[in-house]
Each structure stands twice: as structure tokens, then as C-alpha cells.
Amino acid sequence: MSRGLMRVLAVVVLLCGAATGTTGCFTACPAIGYVNGAVVDVSAFPAVAAVQFCVDAECSPAPGEDETSSTNMFATSRQDDGTWSLTFDMSAPDDVDIRLFDAQGAVIHESEEAIAWTHTGGACPGPSTAEPLILQP
Numbered sequence: 001m002s003r004g005l006m007r008v009l010a011v012v013v014l015l016c017g018a019a020t021g022t023t024g025c026f027t028a029c030p031a032i033g034y035v036n037g038a039v040v041d042v043s044a045f046p047a048v049a050a051v052q053f054c055v056d057a058e059c060s061p062a063p064g065e066d067e068t069s070s071t072n073m074f075a076t077s078r079q080d081d082g083t084w085s086l087t088f089d090m091s092a093p094d095d096v097d098i099r100l101f102d103a104q105g106a107v108i109h110e111s112e113e114a115i116a117w118t119h120t121g122g123a124c125p126g127p128s129t130a131e132p133l134i135l136q137p
Helices: 003-020
Strands: 037-041 050-055 075-078 084-087 095-101 107-114 117-119 128-130
Touching: 037 128, 050 075, 050 084
Parallel strands: none
Antiparallel strands: 037 084, 050 095, 075 084, 095 107, 117 128
8 A cells, every 4th residue: 555545544543533532433413403392181170171381480371362472382272082192392391380271261270390401313312292281189
């Protein structure tokens, strides 16, 4: 092997080593957004007409609030099976405050619930799912 070819190979090996770091692997994560979601079973509260949740000082819209005024991507939606879906932004909080409202807009239940998330996005940051939260009176 010629000295010139050996120098080129040495430079390539050094550059590859610098690009991959000390572990020998390199993961490029795409710059995309995602949302995390959880399901809340409110069947113990048959009068539920709306659900709101909060993480720290950020909340999903309360009944009657305009969704476009929110500064986050939090949302709730009733599912056909009677559960409610909580849609977070890209956060996966450890705890969430949940409020249940009746048809007149009165709070009928409020609790802090722990959420155990399972990361589903591979090596890159990405979406997570959680076991259903089952609310009890």
C-alpha cells in the first residue's frame, strides 16, 4: 500500500472517529414535533360533561374557554368508550392535576394523578404513551 493511500485512510478513520464520538455510533434525530397522550377513565363519575388537566401552571381549556387563547397544546376529548383522551405537547410530566365538570360547569372531582410514561420514539426524543388513569371518588 502506498504512503499516500495510507495517509488518506488514516485521515478518514480519524474523521469518522471524531464524528461518531467515543461510543462508535452516531444517531441523527429528525427535527419533528410530536404529542404525548394519556387516557382517563372517568366511569366512576357518570355526570362528567367536561375534563380539564393542568401541569404546573399550564392547563387545557376549561369548559367555556376559547381553545385559541391557550399558550400550550393541551387538549381533552371524549372517546366513544366513555374515556377521555388527554393530549399533551411534547412534555411527559410525572404528575397531572385533573378536574371533572358536570353539565353546568361545576367541578365534581379534582385530583392529582401520577403518570408512568413509556417512551415509544426509539433513540431520539419522541412520543410516549401512558397506562390509563382510572379515577376513583
